Amino acid sequence: MAKTILIVDDDPTQRRLLQAVVEKQNFIAAHADSGEAALDALGNGGNIDIILLDLVMPGMGGMKALAEMKARAPHVPVIVLTGQGGIDTVVKAMQAGAADFFVKPVSPERLTVSLRNVMKVGELQGEVVRLRKTASGALCFGDMIADAPAMRQVVRLGERGAKSNIPILVLGDSGVGKELVAQAIHGASARSGKPMITVNCGALPENLVESILFGHEKGAFTGAIDKHMGKFREANGGTLFLDEVGDLPQDIQVKLLRALQEGEIDPVGAKRSVKVDVRIISATNRDLAEDVATGKFREDLFYRLNVFPIDVPPLQDRMEDLPELVRHFIGRFNAQEGMHITGVTAQTMSLLKGFNWPGNVRQLENAVFRAVILCEGTELEAQDFPHISGVTRDIEADDDEELALVVEPVAAQPDGPASDRDGPVHITNTAGHIRALEAIERDLIEFAIGAYAGHMSEIARRLGIGRSTLYRKVREHDLDAKASKTG
Numbered sequence: 293m294a295k296t297i298l299i300v301d302d303d304p305t306q307r308r309l310l311q312a313v314v315e316k317q318n319f320i321a322a323h324a325d326s327g328e329a330a331l332d333a334l335g336n337g338g339n340i341d342i343i344l345l346d347l348v349m350p351g352m353g354g355m356k357a358l359a360e361m362k363a364r365a366p367h368v369p370v371i372v373l374t375g376q377g378g379i380d381t382v383v384k385a386m387q388a389g390a391a392d393f394f395v396k397p398v399s400p401e402r403l404t405v406s407l408r409n410v411m412k413v414g415e416l417q418g419e420v421v422r423l424r425k426t427a428s429g430a431l432c433f434g435d436m437i438a439d440a441p442a443m444r445q446v447v448r449l450g451e452r453g454a455k456s457n458i459p460i461l462v463l464g465d466s467g468v469g470k471e472l473v474a475q476a477i478h479g480a481s482a483r484s485g486k487p488m489i490t491v492n493c494g495a496l497p498e499n500l501v502e503s504i505l506f507g508h509e510k511g512a513f514t515g516a517i518d519k520h521m522g523k524f525r526e527a528n529g530g531t532l533f534l535d536e537v538g539d540l541p542q543d544i545q546v547k548l549l550r551a552l553q554e555g556e557i558d559p560v561g562a563k564r565s566v567k568v569d570v571r572i573i574s575a576t577n578r579d580l581a582e583d584v585a586t587g588k589f590r591e592d593l594f595y596r597l598n599v600f601p602i603d604v605p606p607l608q609d610r611m612e613d614l615p616e617l618v619r620h621f622i623g624r625f626n627a628q629e630g631m632h633i634t635g636v637t638a639q640t641m642s643l644l645k646g647f648n649w650p651g652n653v654r655q656l657e658n659a660v661f662r663a664v665i666l667c668e669g670t671e672l673e674a675q676d677f678p679h680i681s682g683v684t685r686d687i688e689a690d691d692d693e694e695l696a697l698v699v700e701p702v703a704a705q706p707d708g709p710a711s712d713r714d715g716p717v718h719i720t721n722t723a724g725h726i727r728a729l730e731a732i733e734r735d736l737i738e739f740a741i742g743a744y745a746g747h748m749s750e751i752a753r754r755l756g757i758g759r760s761t762l763y764r765k766v767r768e769h770d771l772d773a774k775a776s777k778t779g
């Protein structure tokens with residue numbers, strides 16, 4: 293997890309000195325005694341994050357090595373080192389793309405600051421690239437973390453589906469990355485230069501669904517002051533992403549079917565139909581076949597949407613990707629929050645690997661976000677993941693109710709008999725007395741909001757109460773339901 297710094301110097305004493313500084317900052321040090329060896333290390337997929345390069349070396353020499361490095365791995369920052377009097381070379385090196393430079397002897401403090409700055413710039417650049425790609429519709433499968441075998445299949449299918457205009461249905465539990473897959477399909481398709489318009493079908497006000505999707509003419513109904521394009525026409529030439537498609541009301545399902553079959557829509561109040569050229573990607577975390585069986589979802593529409601289903605597996609089935617996802621999210625929140633977290637401790641990583649992540653990648657993303665904010669050192673620790681480890685930092689303890697500290701890691705199972713290792717929700721206080729029901733309820737709901745990443749329907753179902761009851765309790769307890777649902 294920690295970043296790897298490649299130290300390139302022909303002088304073994306110098307390498308050892310730099311190694312000591314690097315390791316003290318919790319980075320991993322790798323060595324090369326020549327430019328050639330450094331390029332080998334870089335080429336072997338050794339996951340080098342930053343290079344410290346001596347400019348004066350026998351053989352290929354630092355300048356030549358630098359040029360090669362920038363050609364082969366332009367995203368890996370190179371910090372150059374030189375002896376007194378080598379300033380001219382330093383100028384050339386900076387022009388050739390070096391990120392920073394030092395004149396030997398190197399002071400450990402200055403080197404540490406430089407490493408951190410270089411890393412921060414890298415993370416900010418990564419974040420800028422990601423945001424720009426998301427905004428312009430150029431996000432593609434290479435931007436997803438999907439090395440686990442279960443995910444490779446998703447990428448294979450997605451890339452194949454992207455090549456044609458076939459309707460795609462992205463299936464999977466909440467938080468698995470359905471929207472990201474949809475964006476990648478759009479980005480990999482010939483339509484990537486055109487807009488991708490997202491509609492959250494579950495969040496449309498019932499009386500406006502039709503107008504939002506298909507548009508309306510001026511004066512079509514009371515309040516229709518202006519003509520409105522509608523999402524279909526906004527997406528013309530591009531992709532329309534129908535998120536939570538299972539939530540569409542029945543009468544709209546009929547109209548959507550017609551749009552798909554005929555390639556034309558009827559804006560509200562319009563005299564004529566309008567031709568549209570959109571590629572439909574839809575997504576749902578519901579069992580649509582089941583909804584068809586119970587009559588909630590139209591069978592004919594289901595077959596239209598479900599031509600090319602892609603199942604995104606739960607995080608639990610692709611834990612091989614977890615370390616990389618954690619690293620990715622740390623980088624993102626470092627950039628966003630101006631933090632310098634280098635990774636997670638080995639113990640914490642095994643804790644994260646042992647958890648079952650019912651809220652999937654989104655829950656992991658939220659957990660890392662919270663951890664980055666809570667973290668007091670350079671690496672994330674168990675207590676930075678209180679919902680998962682059951683370990684809290686002192687600052688978290690209640691004033692009037694000192695909670696007992698549960699140190700044992702718990703892998704919470706959503707179902708099954710109550711465990712005696714009940715995790716972060718405590719029924720007794722430190723004095724061994726039972727806590728008030730209301731206080732336990734509050735903690736339980738708070739825990740559930742974190743565990744299910746703020747997905748209120750899921751939380752209500754798990755707690756066995758109605759959604760409106762849940763919302764009422766959230767208000768009563770003054771909890772922040774949205775706090776854990778980002779993105």
Ligand SMILES: Nc1ncnc2c1ncn2[C@@H]1O[C@H](COP(=O)(O)OP(=O)(O)OP(=O)(O)O)[C@@H](O)[C@H]1O
Binds near residue numbers: 435465466467469577
């Ligand atoms: N493979 C991945 N690599 C990198 N980031 C990912 C990956 N999968 C998901 N994410 C991130 O996790 C978050 C949740 O993903 P997304 O919104 O696509 O999930 P979803 O299945 O649509 O969730 P929901 O059911 O809540 O709508 C996003 O911030 C997304 O960028």
Ligand SMILES: [Mg+2]
Binds near residue numbers: 470471535
């Ligand atoms: Mg989604």
